[in-house]
Amino acid sequence: MSKLILTVDDSASMRMLLKTSLTAQGFRIESANDGAHGLERMHDVVPDLLITDINMPKMDGFELIEAVRAVAQFRGTPILVLSTEFSDEKKTRARSAGATGWITKPFDAEKLGAAIRRVCP
Amino acid sequence: MSTLNTPDERKIVTFSLGQQMFGIDMKALIEIREWEEPTPLPSVPAYIKGVTNLRGTVVPVVGLSERLGWTPSVLHSRSCILVVTIAGKQAGFLVDEVADIILIKASEIQPAPEVEIGEQNVIAGLIQVAPRAQEGATIVEGADMVLLLDLDALNLTRHLDLAA
Amino acid sequence: MNDELDEIQAIFFEECTEGLAVAEQGLSAMAAGDVSKEVIAGVFRAVHSIKGGSGAFGHAALLAFSHCFENVLDEVRSGKIPATPDVTKVMLTAFDILADHVAAAQGTAPTPADSAALALLEEVLATKAGAVPPVAATAVVPEPASDQFGFTPVIAPIEDFDPFGFEPVEMVLDDLEDAVPLPWTVRFGPSRAALANGAEPLLSVREVERLGGAIVSVDSSALPTLRELDPEDSYLVWILSVPGTIEESAIAECFDFVAPDSLVEITRDLAPVAAIAEAPTKVETPRLVLVEKVDVPVAMATTAAPPEARPMDAIQQTIRVDLNKLDMLLNLVGELVIRGSILSDRLSPVDQERVELPELARLTREIQDNVMSLRAQPIRQAFSRVPRMLRDLGVETGKQVILEISGETTEVDKGVIEKIGDPLTHMIRNAVDHGIESPAERIAAGKPPEGLITLSAEQKGARIFVRVSDDGKGIDRVRVKAKAVEKGIIPADGVMSDEEIDQLICAPGFSTAETISSISGRGVGMDVVRSNVEALGGRVDITSVPGAGTSFTMILPLTLAILDGMIVRLSGQRFVLPLANVIETVRPEPGQVRAMTPSSEVIELRGAYLPVKRLTDLFGFVGEDRRSPEESLVIIVESETAGNVGLMVDTIDDRREVVIKSLEQNLHPIRGLGGATILGDGSIALILDIDALVSSPGQMVSKFPLKGLAA
Numbered sequence A: 001m002s003k004l005i006l007t008v009d010d011s012a013s014m015r016m017l018l019k020t021s022l023t024a025q026g027f028r029i030e031s032a033n034d035g036a037h038g039l040e041r042m043h044d045v046v047p048d049l050l051i052t053d054i055n056m057p058k059m060d061g062f063e064l065i066e067a068v069r070a071v072a073q074f075r076g077t078p079i080l081v082l083s084t085e086f087s088d089e090k091k092t093r094a095r096s097a098g099a100t101g102w103i104t105k106p107f108d109a110e111k112l113g114a115a116i117r118r119v120c121p
Numbered sequence B: 001m002s003t004l005n006t007p008d009e010r011k012i013v014t015f016s017l018g019q020q021m022f023g024i025d026m027k028a029l030i031e032i033r034e035w036e037e038p039t040p041l042p043s044v045p046a047y048i049k050g051v052t053n054l055r056g057t058v059v060p061v062v063g064l065s066e067r068l069g070w071t072p073s074v075l076h077s078r079s080c081i082l083v084v085t086i087a088g089k090q091a092g093f094l095v096d097e098v099a100d101i102i103l104i105k106a107s108e109i110q111p112a113p114e115v116e117i118g119e120q121n122v123i124a125g126l127i128q129v130a131p132r133a134q135e136g137a138t139i140v141e142g143a144d145m146v147l148l149l150d151l152d153a154l155n156l157t158r159h160l161d162l163a164a
Numbered sequence C: 001m002n003d004e005l006d007e008i009q010a011i012f013f014e015e016c017t018e019g020l021a022v023a024e025q026g027l028s029a030m031a032a033g034d035v036s037k038e039v040i041a042g043v044f045r046a047v048h049s050i051k052g053g054s055g056a057f058g059h060a061a062l063l064a065f066s067h068c069f070e071n072v073l074d075e076v077r078s079g080k081i082p083a084t085p086d087v088t089k090v091m092l093t094a095f096d097i098l099a100d101h102v103a104a105a106q107g108t109a110p111t112p113a114d115s116a117a118l119a120l121l122e123e124v125l126a127t128k129a130g131a132v133p134p135v136a137a138t139a140v141v142p143e144p145a146s147d148q149f150g151f152t153p154v155i156a157p158i159e160d161f162d163p164f165g166f167e168p169v170e171m172v173l174d175d176l177e178d179a180v181p182l183p184w185t186v187r188f189g190p191s192r193a194a195l196a197n198g199a200e201p202l203l204s205v206r207e208v209e210r211l212g213g214a215i216v217s218v219d220s221s222a223l224p225t226l227r228e229l230d231p232e233d234s235y236l237v238w239i240l241s242v243p244g245t246i247e248e249s250a251i252a253e254c255f256d257f258v259a260p261d262s263l264v265e266i267t268r269d270l271a272p273v274a275a276i277a278e279a280p281t282k283v284e285t286p287r288l289v290l291v292e293k294v295d296v297p298v299a300m301a302t303t304a305a306p307p308e309a310r311p312m313d314a315i316q317q318t319i320r321v322d323l324n325k326l327d328m329l330l331n332l333v334g335e336l337v338i339r340g341s342i343l344s345d346r347l348s349p350v351d352q353e354r355v356e357l358p359e360l361a362r363l364t365r366e367i368q369d370n371v372m373s374l375r376a377q378p379i380r381q382a383f384s385r386v387p388r389m390l391r392d393l394g395v396e397t398g399k400q401v402i403l404e405i406s407g408e409t410t411e412v413d414k415g416v417i418e419k420i421g422d423p424l425t426h427m428i429r430n431a432v433d434h435g436i437e438s439p440a441e442r443i444a445a446g447k448p449p450e451g452l453i454t455l456s457a458e459q460k461g462a463r464i465f466v467r468v469s470d471d472g473k474g475i476d477r478v479r480v481k482a483k484a485v486e487k488g489i490i491p492a493d494g495v496m497s498d499e500e501i502d503q504l505i506c507a508p509g510f511s512t513a514e515t516i517s518s519i520s521g522r523g524v525g526m527d528v529v530r531s532n533v534e535a536l537g538g539r540v541d542i543t544s545v546p547g548a549g550t551s552f553t554m555i556l557p558l559t560l561a562i563l564d565g566m567i568v569r570l571s572g573q574r575f576v577l578p579l580a581n582v583i584e585t586v587r588p589e590p591g592q593v594r595a596m597t598p599s600s601e602v603i604e605l606r607g608a609y610l611p612v613k614r615l616t617d618l619f620g621f622v623g624e625d626r627r628s629p630e631e632s633l634v635i636i637v638e639s640e641t642a643g644n645v646g647l648m649v650d651t652i653d654d655r656r657e658v659v660i661k662s663l664e665q666n667l668h669p670i671r672g673l674g675g676a677t678i679l680g681d682g683s684i685a686l687i688l689d690i691d692a693l694v695s696s697p698g699q700m701v702s703k704f705p706l707k708g709l710a711a
Helices: A012-024 A035-045 A061-069 A088-097 A109-117 C002-031 C037-056 C060-077 C085-106 C115-128 C135-139 C168-176 C192-198 C201-210 C248-254 C298-303 C323-346 C349-354 C357-375 C386-397 C414-435 C439-444 C477-486 C498-506 C526-535 C690-695
Strands: A004-008 A028-032 A049-053 A079-083 A101-104 B009-017 B020-025 B029-034 B048-054 B057-063 B080-086 B089-095 B097-105 B123-128 B145-149 C184-189 C214-219 C237-242 C263-268 C376-378 C401-406 C411-413 C451-460 C463-470 C539-545 C549-557 C562-570 C573-578 C582-586 C593-597 C600-605 C608-614 C633-639 C643-649 C651-659 C673-678 C684-688
Touching: A004 A012, A004 A035, A012 A028, A012 A109, A012 C002, A012 C037, A028 A035, A035 A049, A035 A061, A049 A061, A061 A079, A061 A088, A101 A109, A109 C201, B009 B089, B009 B145, B048 B089, B048 C684, B057 C673, B080 B097, C002 C037, C002 C085, C037 C060, C037 C085, C060 C085, C060 C115, C085 C115, C184 C201, C184 C214, C184 C248, C201 C237, C201 C248, C248 C263, C323 C357, C323 C651, C349 C357, C357 C376, C376 C414, C386 C401, C386 C414, C411 C414, C411 C451, C414 C451, C414 C463, C414 C526, C414 C549, C477 C498, C498 C526, C498 C539, C526 C539, C526 C549, C562 C633, C562 C643, C562 C673, C562 C684, C633 C651, C633 C690, C643 C690, C651 C673
Parallel strands: A004 A028, A004 A049, A049 A079, A079 A101, B020 B145, B057 B089, C401 C451, C573 C684, C608 C643
Antiparallel strands: B009 B020, B009 B097, B029 B080, B048 B057, B080 B089, B123 B145, C184 C237, C184 C263, C214 C237, C376 C411, C451 C463, C463 C549, C539 C549, C562 C573, C562 C651, C582 C633, C593 C600, C600 C608, C633 C643, C673 C684
16 A cells, blocks of 8 residues: 655645645645644544645644644654755754654655655655 | 357357246356345335345345336246346346357347337347257247347346436 | 646646735735734745745746745744834835736736845845844845755755755766766664654665665674663664765765764775776875764754654554455454354353353454444544635635534544545535525525535434535526426426425436536536445435525445344344334334324324334335234334334344445445345345435335235
8 A cells, every 4th residue: 555645735736736746656645734734634644654834824834743743643653844945953943843854845756755765664 | 167259259148038038148147046035125116026145245136027028927946046247236137947058159149120118228139049959958939039138228226216 | 747737836826816915915914013923924924835836836036036035024024124114115015026926927927127126125134134144145046947956045054964955076076977986885873863753764774775775784883781782772883885876965865864863974985996996096085085974063952852762662653454454354243243143043042151152242342343443534534625615616606605514523434434525525516506695696585695504424323424505595496307308317297396306416417517617627416426425325315495505415324334223023024223213112002003194193102192104104015914003013213304203013023233235235225224134044134224214205105016025
C-alpha cells in the first residue's frame, strides 16, 4: 500500500500542486486547509507523513506540529515543513516544534520526493 | 475440461423449458443445482421465486420460463437450477431439464428475427442443432432449434419500480 | 499534466484575487488606524501566499515584487518597523503595484513599472530596520529562472549550509572535471536524538546508497561495556564510501534532516589508488578536504530544547493494514458467529455450560466488536469538505447558505466513508442549485435571505442515515414530470404519485449536463447519487414539501455488520427483527387488539392505543393460516417516523446475532428489508427494516404479490 500523506496548506493551489506532484509519485494524498483542520484530519487520516505550511490562519504550522506531537499516537510520525525560506533560525524553530525535516518552496517533484524519502521509508 | 475451442467457437449449455430448447454461454455458468424451495421475497415480480443460500451468499432464484413470458415451469424430479453470473451478479435459473453442452461456431448463430415482445430482446440468436439421442439426454421432439439467451438482457438488478 | 497545471494555476489566480481583497481590506483598516496584530498578520499572509504561488508557477516579476513587499510586512508584523501612517501609505502603493503584477502574470495587463515602489519599500526596510542588515537581501531577489531551489535564505548567514543553494563545491568539482575523482568517505554517527520527531537515520543511509554509496564499516570504538551501555544512547559510527563523481552537496543533503548534534563528516579520500596514481596533485590539496558537521550555533542549541530520545519500541504506534485483510478477518469472524449459533442450537443448555460455550460466545463477540471497530471511522471525514464547497457554491450562485451539521461523530465503515464523498457532493450541489432560492426569491417568500442546509448522520440499527435537507422551494413536480416525459423516461399519460415523481430526479438520464459544475467540472446527476448508493447496498429516500424544502436521505448499510436480532416466525417463514427496534413483546388478551377500520387494527397498551400491523399484510403475503391476535404475539417496535407500532407475528424463535448478507449483492435492495441472513441450518431468513416497513403510507403494497408462502 502506498504511503498516505496529509498536506496542510491554506492555499488551494499549493495543496493541488502538492497533490499533483505527489500523486504522480505514487503517494496517496489527503489535505487540510489550515492548522486546526490539519490537526483534526490527523486523527481521521492517520497519515504516514505530515507536510505542513507554516503561515496559516487559525493555527500556524509550528503550533500544528506541537499539537500533533502532543498526541502519543503521532509522536513517531514524520513531519516536513514547507516554507519559502529556511534560515538556521527557522530550521531550529521547526526542529524544536517537532518537525523532522523541511522543504523549500517552490519545490520540484524530484526534490520533494527526495525529502520525503529521507523521513519516510 | 478441454479448452480447445478457438475464439470463433463457443460452448453452449442447452436446456429445456416446456417444449422449447434454450442455450446459454458456458462461460456464464457457475454450477447446476437441484431444485430447492427458495425463501420468498416481498415486493418482487412473480418470476423471482425467492432467494437461496449458495455457499454463504444470498442468490435470487428466477423462474426463467415466467421471466421469458412463458407459463411457469411445473416442478418435477429433473427440475434444476442453473446458477449463472450476469454482470458480476449471481442468479439461479429454474429450468426443466439440462440437455447438453454443445460446441458451435459463431457463424452458426443466426440472428433472431424481430419479434414484438414489449421489451428488450432476450434472444441473442438461433442455433440449429441436429437431434442427438446419446448421452442419456431425452431430446424433446422437434427440438432442433435452440434459442440462445442474451444473459445481459436478463439482468435482474435493474429497477423495476421506476421502469413501470 | 499541463492541463492539470493550468487548472491549478487558475485556482492560484483565484486565490490571488482573494488575497488581494484581504490585503486591501487590511491595509485600508491600517490606514484607518487599526494596526492590530490580526490585521497585519492577515495582510502578511495574503502577500506571503501570493509570493509562494508565484514562485511555484514561475511568475518571476510577481515573485520578486511580492518577496520584497513581504519582507517589509514581516518586519511590520514583528514590530521592527512601526506601522506608521507613512509606512502604511508605502504599503498601499506597493499593494497597487502588486495587483498590477498579478494582472500581468495572468496576462491581462503589461508588467508594471515597479522600481519606484521597490525603492520605497527598500527605503522603509533600510531606515526602520535598525541593526538588522537585510537591506542587501532585498536586492538579492531570486532569479526565478534559476534552479527552483536556489532560493537563498534572506536573513541567514551566508555560511549557513543550505542544501539547495550551495555553489562553491560545484566550482571545485568543475576544476576536477577531467580528473578521476576520488571517492568520498562519509562518517555518520547519529546522535542520541536522531530518532526524535519521527526521524529515521537509516533513511539517510538509504539515500546515500541511492547515490551509489555503500556502508564500508562500522566504528564501534565508542561502544562501552554492557554494564555502562545506555540502551537509549547511540554509540556507533557508520563509515560509508560514495563515488567521487557525486557532488558533495548531494551527499550532505542526505543528512540534512539528521539531528543537529549528530556526526556527519564528508571527506575526499586521500589514499592513493594505484589506477589513479597520476591524478593531478591539486586533488590532494587541503582545500578539497571538506568537513561538514551539521551543527547549530551554541546559542541556538540552548534555546531549542533538545528533543527527547525515545526507546526504539515506542516508534511504531500504528500500523497500516491492507483493507482486504481486514475484510477477510471480518468474514471469518462472521463465520465464527454463525458456527457459534449452530453449536448453541445443537447443545442443550447444560452441555453449553459444560463446554463453556457462553465464554466462547463472549470472546467471539469481543473479537467481532474489535474487528468491526477497526474499519469504523467518524463520518466527519466525509463531511469535512462540505463547508468549503458551500462557500464556493455561494460565490458561484450568489445564494447564501448556512450549514448545520449534526452526527458527525457517527462511526461508519471506512469503505462507506470513502464512497459517499461523491454522492454527498452531488446532493449538496443539487440542494444549492435546485433547492435553495436566490435571496430575493426567499425574501419574497417570507423566508430569511440565507438558505439553510442541514447535514446529518445517524446510525439506526444496522443502517446509517445520511441526510441533506434544505429549506428551499421543494421539488417542482410539474416540471420534473414534464422533463421526464420529454426525455422519454416515462410515458406522457402515466399516472404517478408525488413520491414517484420525486424519485424521477434520480432516474438515469434525468439530469443532464446542463448544469456544469465549476467545482467538479462534471455534469451533476442525481442518478449518480442513486447508483453510487445502491452500489454500496443502500438506497436514497426523497421527501419534498413544496415551498418548504427537500430532504435527500442516503440509507447505507454498515457493511458486513452483525446484527443483534430477534428471530420471529410468520406463516412458517422466519424473519429477523433488529433488536434495536424492539421495545417489548405482548401476548394479546382477548379484546386487546381491535379493528379500527376494516383494514387497520390497534392494540390497547396501558391505556394507550398503538397501531398494529401484520407482517403478512405489510408484505402482501397471503397467509393461509391467518391467526387470531390471541394466538399471535405483538412486538412493539420503535420507528423514527411512525412512532411505536405493534407488529403481529406468530412466534418468536430465538434471539441471536446474525451476519447481514446483502440482497443487493446479487439482486437489488427491497424496501422493507435490511438484507438477509443465513441461519444455523443453512436456510435464509430475511432481515426486516422496521423504519421502511412501518413508515410507508398504508402498506408495503407489492406490485407483484406472491401467491403464498411455501411451508
